[in-house]
Amino acid sequence: MYAILDIETTGGKYNEEGITEIAIYRFDGHEIVDQFSSLINPERSIQPFVVNLTGINNQMLRNAPKFYEVAKRIIEITEDCTLVAHNAKFDNRILTTEFDRLGYKYEKKTLCTVELSKKLIPDLPSYSLGKLVKSLGIPLTDRHRAQGDAKATVTLFKMLLNKDTQKNIIQAAVRKNPKRQLEPKLLDFIAEAPTETGVYYMHRDDGKIIYIGKSKNIKKRLTQHFTxxxxxxxxxxxEVASVSYEKTGSDLIAQLKESEEIKSNRPVYNRALRKSTFNHQLTSFKDENGYINLKIEKADARKKAITTFTNYQQAKAVLFKITEAYKLCQKLNGLHKTQGSCFQYSIKACNGACIAAEPPEAYNRRVQQFIDETSYKNQNMLIIDRGRDVEERSVVLIEAGQYKGFGYFNLNHQITNPEILKTLINPMQNNRDVQHIIQNYLRKNKKVKTVKLS
Known part of the structure; x- marks a missing residue:
């Protein structure tokens, strides 16, 4: 659990500042579960430059509650939380100093979104909150006011959690709170899990990930594991002491994250999925009569595949559908062994390429149409799918036929602006497994939106 906050102060000498405004969002790693914000009477004057910066003046705070009047609420909303802030060292020092004045020892672990951003989104020109969120396409209203800055930090932190493929943030949180993680039984893990699509992580008591899985219904899948x-x-x-999870909204994103993170984290109980997820592929060749033939083969990295399949049965079933949809020849595609015409020709579903009744040029145009529509080789495109909530969409980026990564967006300008799109995308490894996942997903989900890029 995280308490994401922002504090505005009076300014002044070090450790003599007073809080003028505070906003705290209690965040469970997926959504805001509680929030608190208030102006605060600091019982001292605000520095003129701070008034110009924030718009908060002494008159506005005259009837605001004093810190001791909101202290209990702050303790409650941050209980069992790691404090998260943009420049967390400053916010934590100010909060600790205020509690010290009340004679109360307030100690929390902290995470700084400045430091996390520099690590997970390197080489940006500026990491000030205003410039950083602008470069990431994150909306920010009421700049230099606690509620606006804290809300933008929530969105930023959510993005950073998503970019943290090594799961260092989550694993550190598990290590920092071992007592809480050892007490729940398996039924507690199931009860707390969402019924939504995403990736889940099983941890030992030292935080180490021992298993990664994905599901369209995480609660249902955990029930299967634990029963x-x-x-x-x-x-x-x-062995499991804790279960964390990430909602993805899109099953495609869940599959891609699972594949990437199993290879990256190498959990002890994921040995089978460290290997390739497919064992057959579809290739093409031109026969002696000039016709392009489609052929199912065992997966071979040395050969260029049009698309890949989990097993031979799946490959054969799909090839039958392709042959019918594009009015191709079963004989040329190896689905009907015969010396004469194929079965499709007898029912007028094949134009006669099997007996050279159709010119190779006409037949090959349909084969090439299938190849162009199925393989994203050399293509620049976006795959748009469901997001984690109704206002959000997920996006997968393909450049020159290479999978570059995925991200999430709320507004169309975020994906039409190349610079913002680049920062939204979590860079991922391109390999034959992810190509298989993407092609298989597009083949099964015809309604998924794709956008060609120039």
């Missing part, structure tokens, strides 16, 4: 009596499940049940 199964096979050897692997029993070992996981005994």
């Amino acid at each position: 199964s009596d096979n050897r692997k499940s029993k070992r996981i049940q005994k």
